[in-house]
Amino acid sequence: MLNIGKYLNFSIKVALANLNKLHHPYKIFLVITKSCGSRCLNCHIWREVPTNELGLDEYEKLSINLGKHLSWLNISGGEPTDRDDLIEILKIFIKNCPNLLIVNFTSNGLNQKKLIEAAEYLSNSNIPIIGINISIDGPEKMHIKLRGGEDSYLKAIASLKALRKLKNIKVHASMTLFEANSHLIEETFKEIKGHIPNFRRTQLHLNQSFHSEHYYRNKASSGETPKLQPHIGTKSLLRFLAPMEILKSIYLKNLIKFQKTKKNPIPCSSLTSNVYISEHGDLYTCTIWNQKVGSLRNEEFDLHKIMNTQKAKDLRLDISNNKCINCWSPCEAFPSILDNLLKIHK
Ligand code: SF4
Numbered sequence: 001m002l003n004i005g006k007y008l009n010f011s012i013k014v015a016l017a018n019l020n021k022l023h024h025p026y027k028i029f030l031v032i033t034k035s036c037g038s039r040c041l042n043c044h045i046w047r048e049v050p051t052n053e054l055g056l057d058e059y060e061k062l063s064i065n066l067g068k069h070l071s072w073l074n075i076s077g078g079e080p081t082d083r084d085d086l087i088e089i090l091k092i093f094i095k096n097c098p099n100l101l102i103v104n105f106t107s108n109g110l111n112q113k114k115l116i117e118a119a120e121y122l123s124n125s126n127i128p129i130i131g132i133n134i135s136i137d138g139p140e141k142m143h144i145k146l147r148g149g150e151d152s153y154l155k156a157i158a159s160l161k162a163l164r165k166l167k168n169i170k171v172h173a174s175m176t177l178f179e180a181n182s183h184l185i186e187e188t189f190k191e192i193k194g195h196i197p198n199f200r201r202t203q204l205h206l207n208q209s210f211h212s213e214h215y216y217r218n219k220a221s222s223g224e225t226p227k228l229q230p231h232i233g234t235k236s237l238l239r240f241l242a243p244m245e246i247l248k249s250i251y252l253k254n255l256i257k258f259q260k261t262k263k264n265p266i267p268c269s270s271l272t273s274n275v276y277i278s279e280h281g282d283l284y285t286c287t288i289w290n291q292k293v294g295s296l297r298n299e300e301f302d303l304h305k306i307m308n309t310q311k312a313k314d315l316r317l318d319i320s321n322n323k324c325i326n327c328w329s330p331c332e333a334f335p336s337i338l339d340n341l342l343k344i345h346k
């Protein structure tokens with residue numbers, strides 16, 4: 001769905017971020033629940049019993065405060081479809097944020113019915129860019145080993161198939177790389193293609209696993225170091241034609257660099273253009289570094305107010321001086337790439 005005004009508005013925000021003149025985040029990473037039916041080895045979210053998560057009235061206040069500043073809503077969990085009111089949450093943001101250009105989330109694909117209902121709602125909305133990823137962490141046996149559930153792989157494949165029938169949605173399989181599965185990228189692709197014959201190599205997203213205390217509930221670190229081939233991305237010509245493929249290519253190239261240095265290869269734009277908001281309305285720098293900046297619940301959901309506290313300013317300085325955990329997590333890497341286009345020469 002084309003909406004020139006939203007694209008133009010987003011381009012201006014990215015240009016301002018490149019010039020260090022952006023004063024409001026354009027992207028939020030919004031955890032709406034910690035409920036999850038998967039049993040991933042790398043993540044302890046599923047062990048949590050969700051309590052006191054933000055309600056619709058609170059999303060109303062948050063989205064009104066974000067208003068025209070919000071261009072990119074990255075919903076997360078837990079499993080987003082575990083919230084019975086997922087569509088209501090989406091409706092609230094779409095109603096109150098007129099410049100909303102991108103809505104994306106990743107799902108384990110276990111609840112196909114609820115996933116397709118939410119996807120159909122988005123597909124018929126006025127959001128120009130909708131991205132839904134289904135987590136597939138290897139061929140069937142490896143996927144089940146890493147994510148639990150005897151039928152989890154086939155359910156994920158079925159959801160992937162069903163999503164691909166909808167219009168206006170960019171659907172990908174998303175493979176998180178660990179030491180255990182990083183040698184299985186091509187096998188994973190071939191096995192998915194066995195189920196979905198027209199599945200393309202560019203439709204398999206790759207990202208590295210990271211640890212985080214406040215998000216995954218494991219000890220924060222720069223993650224495992226899966227063995228990656230120098231050319232782990234796609235060689236498809238598409239990457240030269242589609243902006244998203246260019247971003248993915250830059251992400252993967254810098255992932256190799258990150259593995260060597262353990263320093264984020266591009267200045268991180270967390271707490272500038274993008275922020276993490278927990279299921280309780282707590283504002284954190286990002287998904288990885290356990291640094292709470294403030295409570296939106298305590299500040300009437302005024303994000304701008306918390307972003308301008310001395311604590312936020314100090315944390316921003318720490319991030320720009322690489323005094324954070326350092327990571328190359330895709331949730332933050334993509335806006336960081338966009339915000340540093342003037343510095344990236346290739
Ligand atoms: S990684 Fe995602 S799917 Fe797996 S347990 Fe954690 S929240 Fe659930």
Ligand code: SF4
Binds near residue numbers: 268285287325332
């Ligand atoms: S590099 Fe950015 S995303 Fe990673 S830990 Fe530091 S502030 Fe967070």
